[in-house]
Amino acid sequence: MKGIIMVILVFGQLQDITGTDTLHIKQVEGKKQLSDALFELFPRLQETKFVIAIDRQIIDGDAPIGPNACIALLPPFSGG
Amino acid sequence: MENALVYDRYQRQLSLKGFGLEAQQKLLHARVLVVGAGGLGCPVLQYLAAAGIGQLGVVDPDRVSLSNLPRQVLFSDADIGRQKVDVVRERLQALNPALQLETWPYACDAAFALDIFPHYDLVVDTCDNFPTRYLVNDGCWLTGRPLVHAAVSEYEGQVAVFNLPDKLGIPGLHYRHVFPSAPSPGEVRDCAEAGVLGMLPGIIGCMQSFEVVKVITGIGEPLRNRLLTYDTLRHRQLVVNILPASDAFPEMPTSAEDYLRFDYGHFCGLPQYAGIEVEASVLHPDMRIIDVREPGAWPTIGLVHEYIPLSQLEGVLQLSPGEEVLFVCRTGRRSLQAALLMKERFPLSRSYSLKGGVQSLSSLKKTILP
Numbered sequence: 001m002k003g004i005i006m007v008i009l010v011f012g013q014l015q016d017i018t019g020t021d022t023l024h025i026k027q028v029e030g031k032k033q034l035s036d037a038l039f040e041l042f043p044r045l046q047e048t049k050f051v052i053a054i055d056r057q058i059i060d061g062d063a064p065i066g067p068n069a070c071i072a073l074l075p076p077f078s079g080g
Numbered sequence: 081m082e083n084a085l086v087y088d089r090y091q092r093q094l095s096l097k098g099f100g101l102e103a104q105q106k107l108l109h110a111r112v113l114v115v116g117a118g119g120l121g122c123p124v125l126q127y128l129a130a131a132g133i134g135q136l137g138v139v140d141p142d143r144v145s146l147s148n149l150p151r152q153v154l155f156s157d158a159d160i161g162r163q164k165v166d167v168v169r170e171r172l173q174a175l176n177p178a179l180q181l182e183t184w185p186y187a188c189d190a191a192f193a194l195d196i197f198p199h200y201d202l203v204v205d206t207c208d209n210f211p212t213r214y215l216v217n218d219g220c221w222l223t224g225r226p227l228v229h230a231a232v233s234e235y236e237g238q239v240a241v242f243n244l245p246d247k248l249g250i251p252g253l254h255y256r257h258v259f260p261s262a263p264s265p266g267e268v269r270d271c272a273e274a275g276v277l278g279m280l281p282g283i284i285g286c287m288q289s290f291e292v293v294k295v296i297t298g299i300g301e302p303l304r305n306r307l308l309t310y311d312t313l314r315h316r317q318l319v320v321n322i323l324p325a326s327d328a329f330p331e332m333p334t335s336a337e338d339y340l341r342f343d344y345g346h347f348c349g350l351p352q353y354a355g356i357e358v359e360a361s362v363l364h365p366d367m368r369i370i371d372v373r374e375p376g377a378w379p380t381i382g383l384v385h386e387y388i389p390l391s392q393l394e395g396v397l398q399l400s401p402g403e404e405v406l407f408v409c410r411t412g413r414r415s416l417q418a419a420l421l422m423k424e425r426f427p428l429s430r431s432y433s434l435k436g437g438v439q440s441l442s443s444l445k446k447t448i449l450p
Contacts, residue, residue, distance in 0.1 A: 056321060060327070
């Protein structure tokens with residue numbers, strides 16, 4: 001897994017925190033590790049509601065992340 | 081409606097492969113409740129009425145305002161100040177006289193949901209705030225109504241179908257399976273704060289109304305237990321499957337009694353701000369007025385006042401006990417944050433927020449100026 005870079009799509013106002021719509025970070029093995037890595041890079045994410053989708057699935061709790069997984073950060077929207 | 085008229089009116093839908101008379105009859109017999117006649121509600125109502133939905137219900141407490149017009153395309157300049165549901169009634173009846181229409185000029189609350197949701201086949205959430213979104217979600221779950229959800233943020237939108245049983249009768253998931261609890265106030269900016277281009281709710285509202293048609297007629301695959309996020313700037317689109325959350329939802333009312341008592345404002349972290357949010361009528365000429373918008377904000381207030389942006393307020397402003405300050409912004413939301421912040425830092429000061437923001441400027445001027 002070393003040296004592999006994950007691509008993470010960032011949606012909504014989370015982009016205000018990440019500064020980009022696409023993040024590239026070092027491969028991690030699971031969702032928990034991913035959120036830890038994201039919180040370290042962007043501490044403001046800790047105070048923000050969002051879900052992590054892995055391979056187009058929103059899974060409650062921890063989940064493994066394979067190489068080349070499709071990862072997205074999705075916040076709730078309220079506008080109408 | 082006579083069959084010949086149905087055939088003429090809906091000819092393009094009837095001749096569509098996979099749709100036809102059977103699907104059209106389902107639309108003509110369907111009852112759909114739309115919560116909110118705003119940016120999403122306008123296209124949803126317009127297209128559903130045009131497509132031949134038999135009965136539409138619309139609940140919305142607001143009146144048409146000037147800033148609605150670029151996106152709420154059912155309304156025109158001459159409608160400013162009128163109750164939205166009254167204008168909706170006029171426009172939709174003109175569009176399709178066979179439509180049965182029920183309208184309510186107030187906000188959807190728990191009592192309304194328990195009373196009215198059961199009379200409709202499905203509910204469409206086109207509202208513009210989290211408390212109502214959770215209220216509608218929980219109400220649909222309690223009354224067993226499918227919910228077609230959509231929401232927008234800046235250049236992006238989300239659409240999903242909740243609470244829809246599958247063909248075997250297995251219940252659908254609901255909004256809380258994705259977002260069990262609401263973000264704190266100010267975390268997600270709404271259209272009034274973050275801005276929006278009218279085409280976005282137009283696009284997302286059309287997707288949402290298409291989901292309504294799919295649920296009613298059974299064509300295609302509705303976004304059942306799936307969340308679509310669409311990014312108009314880059315044409316990115318992502319559909320994700322929602323899996324059941326393993327935990328129960330401790331913060332979700334499970335009975336009608338709990339539901340009626342549940343405080344959705346509190347659940348969404350809205351502070352109790354009675355006495356802090358004020359109308360222009362409480363003002364007097366000696367009151368200190370502080371505009372908390374960023375520099376260059378428009379429209380200007382045109383009164384003697386100070387500018388201290390919300391982001392700098394904490395370091396700059398000192399208030400003495402008993403001092404009265406009125407905070408002002410464009411909508412009344414940032415000024416509320418300012419007033420709450422100052423109330424916390426200087427509990428003996430009297431910090432107020434002008435309800436409705438600069439938009440209520442004309443009444444402010446009348447009150448203060450001789």
